Amino acid sequence: MGTLYIDDQPVEFQPGDNVLDAAKRANIEVPYFCYHPALGAVGSCRVCAMETVPSREGEQPRTVMTCTLKAQDGMRFKFAQSDKAPGVSKTMVEFYMTRHPNDCPVCDEGGDCHLQNMTVEVGHAYRRFDGQKKTYPNQLLGPLVWNTANRCITCYRCVRFYQDYALGDDFGAMGSRNNVLFRRIDDGAFDSPFAGNIITVCPTGTFTDKVFRRKYSRTWMLKKSASICAHCSVGCHVEPGARAGTLRRVVPNENSAVNQYFICDRGRYAPHASEAADRPLQVKVGGQPRQEPALAVLRQALAVSDARWGVMGSGREDVVTNLVLQQLAADLNAPFTAFTDPLTEVRTKTAVNLSLSAPSLQDIEASDCILVVGELTEHAPMMELAVRQALKQGKPVLMLHASASVLAGMIRKQRSLQAQTQAPVLWAETLQKLISQLTQEQADGWAALLKNAKAPVLLGVAEVMPTAVIKALAELAAVIGEHSRLGFALPAANSFGAAQVSQAGSSEQLLTSLESGAINALLVVGADPMSGWQGERWSKALAKIQHLVVVDHIHSATVQAATVVVPSAAVSERNGVFINYEGRVQSFAKAYSRETPVLLQEELIGLLSSDARARVQSQLQSMLGSAMPSPGSAGNRIKPATLPIGQVAEAVLGSGTALVLQGWHGEEEVAGFATELASLTPHDSVGIAPAYAKALGLTLDKNSRLTLSVHGKQLTLPVALSAQIAEGCVAVSRRAFAELQARLGDEVKLTAAIRLSEEPAEQPVVAQFTPVRGDHSNGGVRP
């Protein structure tokens, strides 16, 4: 804290502020381009000028760049009163504008453009330069980002984000002298899961949102709200913008608690699933459209006389909805679960129980040694971006993984990253070894790094970690000591909340009741049991029953099988409360209403008896405390009591080959329906390490195909050779898992199939996590 003076006005500043920060905090409108709070100052645009006021006799006033000047107590500047500084800014802006195209009316940035604002602010209204303008070729950057190169003012923010902040390497400043431009070497989609942020940091319309472009609207006309991203358990703050009842774009909402300035591409583009052409928007009973209000139809459906009900909530529905469903189940005397897979339920709950001191993203950024278990990028992208911040500072990041991951792929460039590729069944053993090294005080290697760290952070991906590994990681954290922090990426946005409302073994119980015929009707809200890990079992069980009532906003497999479909609201169309992986309770607000009314999940409370309503209220009170966080606020963290957990058999170490999951960062239940994002889904392939293939006696090359057989089901896929796949494992996508009706860790038989010599070489070779560049050949259909 301290005070400096601008035009004799006292301005308070925080430690670490530069003069520009302080001025902005005091609402003094200093122009700036290249400075960004997350990317730092480089002092290259020369626009944020102020004039110093000499403090000593004989000193001359100087024009300085305020972004590069640390704020110090008692500093004095002239800004508006200065004779020189505004002139410097104005000249610079005029200079930038000499070759700027007359694009404002057709530029998506118009009206929300930093360059426009600054140009108006410095008073540069008319172009004096009447020479010829330099132009630059545009580049096609895939389905998500649009490039108009002429609009660039070379502030380097995009590169500083892409390379320096997000550690990407397929985009950069190209050319020389005054022919600098910002692009990829080849046309096509970005490799980085965070590429969309260059749209946000670019102060001009050089990079714009290509999805927004299709349904463009001026940003001031958009209906916006403080919402929370629903596409992974990090719970980033986002701001959806909608117009005329349709979602147009999603941008990060600045906040200090979770994601600060950025979001991942999944968070930016997956919400467009709400605009999918096949989204259910009509109440249907037995395939026939109904005009009655959704709630009335639900009430009727629940009142059928011969039905014995079961109720299913979901980790992607909010806390209140799950509580309401739980109480509805109590009213109906029905079993309830918020999980579709018993194994995931056990793993999630185990992780939730151990997450009470989970690190925030800032804690991860500031950590000096991070151990990651599982493919973090593919499950919680922004958590991984936080890991990159530590990596960037040369802090050791240790990684244990079984399939190809963007993070593990950085090992060649990032010297402080150490990745060990190993089958998940062996992870527990590896962690136990670390534990014994730490307890026996003979630590070297990873154990030494973890031991000597001041703020070690342990991160796991609950969905792919056997329960024993989750527990071992917790044990490791305990052995390292109180100062270590342990967190888990959970399977869905509100998995933490869903775990609180489901009883031990609830999903297995619901499944067996269905299979045994104890219940013959199911109400599903916001879940898609038929395409999850137990898809096959659910499909068989649900095929037998007469009443399948599904409330959802995507055209999922379960919706397609439903007897009654009730369209519900997407996250930006409603209010609610999510609990993120840290146990942080965050609420989100509705941005817009659709033209055709859909059921708002909060209306479901209308189905309850008054008793049940009171129970919902009291449970909510005991779960979240009295103060409900307001949308956009940091929320508060809860520390719930330990959850009871059921038992479930996990895969054990066998001699055969185990199936592991090959995820990708744009993948999630809802995201699959966002056409543009889903069009980047990598081609299905079977990942195998070359050395392991050789050990199995398989001669494989990039044109080979492998046939996988599990429990009598077969699937033939092109081979993706990658040293990032663990020995003893082959990695396949969720879709392949579903097709094989297999579960994580299942044993698989491999046989070489016919070669695909005619097929273009690139297709199978591309490492699986890399989107096939500029390729839309799967027509944007979901995987």
Add this chain to the structure above:
Amino acid sequence: MKNLKNWVGEITGAFSATLKHAFAERDTVCYPAEKPDLPERWRGRIILTVTPEGEERCVACYLCSSVCPSSAITIQGAEREDDERRYAEKFEIDFTRCIFCGLCEEACPTRAIQTTNDFEMGASSRAELVYDKSRLLENHTGKYPDFDYFKRAGVPIRGKDVGEGANEKPPVDVYTLLP
């Protein structure tokens, strides 16, 4: 006394003015048999105009709808399939709301929206007074015979690539290292 004089003066003055006007030439015309002669810059029925080449001028920038004090204009923009030419997919003016202030015309950067000196817009229902694009778009350039915005903008459109617009140099060679 002085008061009385003023009073008489005012009355006679007023009567003489009335008399003078009673015999003066008439400004009123026998509308509708006779049409009034309105100046070019009259702010009447609003139209959308086209470029000299006959392409729609409006680029759906939403400036007119944003400036409109009575929110009479509704737009949804779109982009042509094969180039970056923007146009209004939907353009509606609700003339029951329009107050003919002309701000939309002033705001339009492409000279697309223009007021005309037609005011005969009687209709028997409100719905008829909501003009959609087919009733707004006219196949002429209006008051500006030469203006073509896309010639001046930087975006490439059919027949004009990057670097071929007014005042533009051909695009730089990205791959050259020569000075």
